[in-house]
Amino acid sequence: MVRKRLSDRVADNIMTMISIEKRFFPGDKLPNENEFSEELSISRTTLREAIRILVTHGILEIRRGKGTYVKEEFEVNNIESLATFADVKINARDLYEMRLIFEPEAAYYATLRANEEELGRIIEYGKQIEQKILNNEDRTEVEQKFHNSIVKAAHNEFMEKLMPVIYEAIDKGVILSKKKELAIKDTINDHNMIMEFMKLRNAEGARSAMKIHILHAMAELGIE
Incomplete structure (x- = not known):
């Protein structure tokens, strides 16, 4: 190297x-x-x-x-x-590794701590993402809101401070996935899996589903 x-x-x-x-x-x-x-x-x-x-x-x-x-x-x-800055530190692999460390735990605590209003907001953003994908519309903003709402529902102020890193990863992932049909399909399925576990208040399931979601993205975007 x-x-x-x-x-x-x-x-x-x-x-x-x-x-x-x-x-x-x-x-x-x-x-x-x-x-x-x-x-x-x-x-x-x-x-x-x-x-x-x-x-x-x-x-x-x-x-x-x-x-x-x-x-x-x-x-x-x-x-x-x-993207024109080839040596930029914030590359997709590093960002997704940060997501892999951080977001499954956020999903775990959000499932335990979210009130009904917060849970409803997460579900609504998940539905909006699916609709954006089906309509072939840019989903970056609503995808950020989906993940941000999960982090906020974890009720941990230090987790919230990491959101700019997560936003950068989501931006990059959306751009890379635009021409990858499998990545887009898995985004819908994975989000639905995360939401189902959260609705059931199954924190371990939500943690595993979020981990699977990020690993899918890393594999399909070629940034393992």
Whole structure:
């Protein structure tokens, strides 16, 4: 496996600060060179190289005499804009591994703790996803709402803080699955299985169903 240069890894870290940690938003100025290089424990030369990488990919811009900024027109939530950045840290495999670690447990606790209103919301979003798929419509937003409603029903504030990572994975998965009929079919079946276990208040079943759902997606999208 080819080892990344330090500047590439630093560019990945800055990208994470923008797209996942939401530390910097479009139009925001990055810390000055001395402060940022010290924070990242790197030389100013390495930081400059990393910034050049991100400038090349249209993520940052250098305003002469003012500093380095996240480009105003950079769309943080547009995963397709990130796809041009080949070395980006937030790739599909890493994101889905995070889902595999996190979401089955969220489904387990949501099944135990969800009130009837929360459970009804999860079921409704599941139905909307199926309808979007059958109508060949973009389901990204409602898919995010489905998984977010499960996490919220777990009533664990720290789980909720991980949702930006889950959103990135869902965005990527929807894009990759558009031309994969089996992945789309399994999405419907897996969601129905998760919802059935949740309606029965079978927490172990919901945990297993969520794990199966994510493993199906990883296998069918070729990101195992």
